[in-house]
Amino acid sequence: QQQVKQSPQSLIVQKGGIPIINCAYENTAFDYFPWYQQFPGKGPALLIAIRPDVSEKKEGRFTISFNKSAKQFSLHIMDSQPGDSATYFCAAQETSGSRLTFGEGTQLTVNP
Amino acid sequence: DTAVSQTPKYLVTQMGNDKSIKCEQNLGHDTMYWYKQDSKKFLKIMFSYNNKELIINETVPNRFSPKSPDKAHLNLHINSLELGDSAVYFCASSRGTGDQETQYFGPGTRLLVL
Numbered sequence: 001q002q003q004v005k006q007s008p009q010s011l012i013v014q015k016g017g018i019p020i021i022n023c024a025y026e027n028t029a030f031d032y033f034p035w036y037q038q039f040p041g042k043g044p045a046l047l048i049a050i051r052p053d054v055s056e057k058k059e060g061r062f063t064i065s066f067n068k069s070a071k072q073f074s075l076h077i078m079d080s081q082p083g084d085s086a087t088y089f090c091a092a093q094e095t096s097g098s099r100l101t102f103g104e105g106t107q108l109t110v111n112p
Numbered sequence: 113d114t115a116v117s118q119t120p121k122y123l124v125t126q127m128g129n130d131k132s133i134k135c136e137q138n139l140g141h142d143t144m145y146w147y148k149q150d151s152k153k154f155l156k157i158m159f160s161y162n163n164k165e166l167i168i169n170e171t172v173p174n175r176f177s178p179k180s181p182d183k184a185h186l187n188l189h190i191n192s193l194e195l196g197d198s199a200v201y202f203c204a205s206s207r208g209t210g211d212q213e214t215q216y217f218g219p220g221t222r223l224l225v226l
Contacts, residue, residue, distance in 0.1 A: 032211045043116070043202050043217030044155070051212075087153055098143060098209040099168055102155040
């Protein structure tokens with residue numbers, strides 16, 4: 001049973017576009033939602049994270065929007081660049097432990 | 113200075129063999145993890161250790177056995193390798209087990225079972 005559903009599976013945008021990746025979760029015990037970025041041949045790395053007591057968090061060109069009632073959150077990348085081409089994973093974590101449950105991943109390609 | 117390192121980077125072996133993957137972190141973290149990333153890039157936790165104690169043990173065949181000789185090292189031994197074990201295995205570490213602890217991933221070990 002996939003507890004964190006992520007879409008789309010792949011996404012292609014032009015440079016300067018605003019790709020949006022969506023995630024939905026079921027477990028109401030989740031209370032921390034990080035996004036990880038993975039470049040080919042590398043391990044995932046934390047990009048940005050949010051707690052459900054805020055509806056939006058922005059770091060540079062990356063923004064997380066959070067809708068607690070709908071149990072959904074999304075990543076927006078402003079002014080996307082070819083260097084943003086990577087696989088993006090949303091994840092969720094319960095207060096009680098360190099286990100991260102990952103979404104299926106979105107392969108983003110930003111064309112020049 | 114590599115924070116989380118894994119060896120080997122690539123591992124090609126025959127079905128039925130036994131192999132080990134090693135992981136070391138120099139971040140001073142207390143918690144370490146093994147993840148499996150399949151061909152569709154899905155990341156799934158396998159094991160986690162905190163201060164050398166096993167705290168997460170997912171539904172993984174018992175052919176997989178983790179071992180933590182000290183809190184800076186977490187190794188993964190796989191017995192009787194099967195074709196389905198082919199994947200990328202990532203080691204990760206975090207400062208502790210609380211929530212909001214960033215997990216730092218190693219570069220991965222690409223295992224191919226023939």
